[in-house]
Amino acid sequence: MSKLIQSEFEWADKQYKYLMKTVPEDKMPQSFKDGKLITKDISWWCSGFYPGSLWMIYEQTKDPEIRKEAEKRLKMIEPNKTFTRDHDLGFMMFCSFGNAYRITKNPEYKNIILTSAESLSTRFRPNMQAILSWDKMADFKGPVIIDNMMNLEMLMWASQNGGSKKLEEVAVTHANTTIKNHFRRDFSSYHVIDYDVNTGDVLNKKTFQGYADSSAWARGQGWALYGYTMMYRLTKDKKYVMQAQNIAKFILNHPSMPEDKIPYWDFDDPKIPNVPRDASAAAIIASALLELGQYSNGEEKQHYIDTAKQIIVSLSGEKYQAKLNENGGFLLMHSTGGLPLNSEIDVPLIYADYYFLEALKRYKDWYL
Ligand code: GLY
Numbered sequence: 001m002s003k004l005i006q007s008e009f010e011w012a013d014k015q016y017k018y019l020m021k022t023v024p025e026d027k028m029p030q031s032f033k034d035g036k037l038i039t040k041d042i043s044w045w046c047s048g049f050y051p052g053s054l055w056m057i058y059e060q061t062k063d064p065e066i067r068k069e070a071e072k073r074l075k076m077i078e079p080n081k082t083f084t085r086d087h088d089l090g091f092m093m094f095c096s097f098g099n100a101y102r103i104t105k106n107p108e109y110k111n112i113i114l115t116s117a118e119s120l121s122t123r124f125r126p127n128m129q130a131i132l133s134w135d136k137m138a139d140f141k142g143p144v145i146i147d148n149m150m151n152l153e154m155l156m157w158a159s160q161n162g163g164s165k166k167l168e169e170v171a172v173t174h175a176n177t178t179i180k181n182h183f184r185r186d187f188s189s190y191h192v193i194d195y196d197v198n199t200g201d202v203l204n205k206k207t208f209q210g211y212a213d214s215s216a217w218a219r220g221q222g223w224a225l226y227g228y229t230m231m232y233r234l235t236k237d238k239k240y241v242m243q244a245q246n247i248a249k250f251i252l253n254h255p256s257m258p259e260d261k262i263p264y265w266d267f268d269d270p271k272i273p274n275v276p277r278d279a280s281a282a283a284i285i286a287s288a289l290l291e292l293g294q295y296s297n298g299e300e301k302q303h304y305i306d307t308a309k310q311i312i313v314s315l316s317g318e319k320y321q322a323k324l325n326e327n328g329g330f331l332l333m334h335s336t337g338g339l340p341l342n343s344e345i346d347v348p349l350i351y352a353d354y355y356f357l358e359a360l361k362r363y364k365d366w367y368l
Contacts, residue, residue: 001309005364008316009060011324012331012357016057019329020069023050028073031337031347032328042077045088048096049354051077055099056357074100074109081115087133089120090151095354098157110161117158117167120151124170128195129177131170141203142195146182146220149175149227156234175231179243181205182224187246188216188267189224209338215268221251222284229292241295248292251285252307260314261285261307265336276345279320280335280352286311286359294366305367312363315356322348332356 023029027039028047040046054070057063073096080092093116101109123131125142133145152171159168181202182189191207210217225247232240256272257263262282269275289304289311296304314320320334327333330348337344 001312001363002368004313004316005360005368006060008360009057009357012053012057012353013061013063013066014324015322015329015331016054016069017063017065018325020065022329026076028077029328029330029350031344031349032330033347037328042080042092043083043085045086045091046350047077047080048092048094049350052095052099053350053354053357055096055103056354056361059099059103059361070100078112081112082119083116084119084122085135087120087123087131087145087148087151089116090154091351092116094151094154094157098154113154114158114161114163117154117163120155121167121170124174125195125197127198128200130174130195132197133192138208140192140194140206142197143208144174144178144182144193144195145191145208146178146189146227147223149178149231150223152227153230153234156231160234171231172235172237175228175240178227179239183243187243187250189220189247191217191220207340209340211266211269211340215266216250216254217266218263218278218281219265219284221247221263221267222281222288225251225292226284226288229288229295232295233291241292244288244292245296245300248289248304252303260319261310262314262320262334265339276336276339277334278336279315279332280337280349280355282311282315283332283352283355283359286315287355287362290359290362290366308359308363312356312359 022037028050030040030046031038051070051073054066058066058070083089097109097113125132128142130144131148133148134143155167155171181193190205191210193202194204196203206213225244228240228244254267256267262277264272265276265278286308289308293301293304320332322333327348331353333348334346335349335352339345
């Protein structure tokens with residue numbers, strides 16, 4: 001694994017230097033389709049993944065060209081620190097500035113994270129005991145999506161690094177409300193819980209990006225696994241690690257999990273195996289399992305590490321990994337963004353690359 005991980009980072013360095021040349025000055029890379037780079041504005045939920053990936057590559061290769069681009073792209077998204085229009089600020093500002101601060105200890109980056117966490121916390125709705133994910137989306141009244149668990153990391157980190165105590169209270173309250181309402185008996189999760197914003201009553205349990213309201217959308221299961229593992233790290237509350245272990249059981253024992261451990265886009269699509277995979281879900285699951293392995297013992301721990309290793313090996317192989325200077329400069333192929341929305345089906349996605357790089361780093365740091 002040591003050689004594989006080293007060569008993956010060296011290759012990522014070269015591939016991102018190719019990607020870098022194609023990204024417009026005022027946009028962020030999102031995907032690649034029909035020979036064209038797809039880009040997004042900085043207010044798109046994914047704007048932190050490109051800078052974050054660049055920082056993780058720089059950390060390993062110390063390539064000054066990669067660092068220069070990482071710094072430039074951080075600057076570009078700094079105005080997001082006062083963004084309050086949806087819940088995605090953690091993805092945008094912590095995957096980017098969080099890695100940058102971890103690597104450089106630049107106090108400016110820390111201040112930006114603290115401001116961003118305050119902005120995100122304005123979306124907490126006391127009556128719902130949760131952070132409101134979206135203001136206006138479809139017919140939802142008070143939607144909270146399972147993805148929102150990921151944004152709690154920035155609140156927790158900020159609270160524990162000079163920010164207000166209130167940020168941690170918001171994160172813990174949100175995580176507890178999500179345990180109560182988002183999960184089924186088998187520890188799979190609904191995508192969207194729609195709340196009454198005034199009473200906090202659950203109005204509906206729905207999906208937005210999954211196959212059906214009752215199905216297990218693969219990336220959503222990954223967000224849940226990662227979210228509760230991370231909440232255990234930052235609170236040491238045992239109920240979070242137990243939740244994560246139960247979610248892992250659901251994912252790892254699912255009959256539709258393929259042999260190469262790269263899930264189909266939704267575990268319950270009845271057309272499996274003739275449906276797209278989601279490499280992004282696989283990368284998120286691998287990164288989360290590696291952390292969960294840190295908090296588990298015996299056979300369970302080994303199972304998490306072995307599965308994460310298998311995912312890394314699959315994603316590093318010909319089927320999922322692009323060739324140099326192909327795939328628009330993205331690392332991985334075969335992710336699925338929103339199949340029912342007819343959006344980003346079987347394409348590269350910037351966040352698949354991000355969590356793949358994070359999984360490589362975690363394996364190297366913890367298991368080599
Ligand atoms: N957070 C949006 C998604 O996972 O597609």
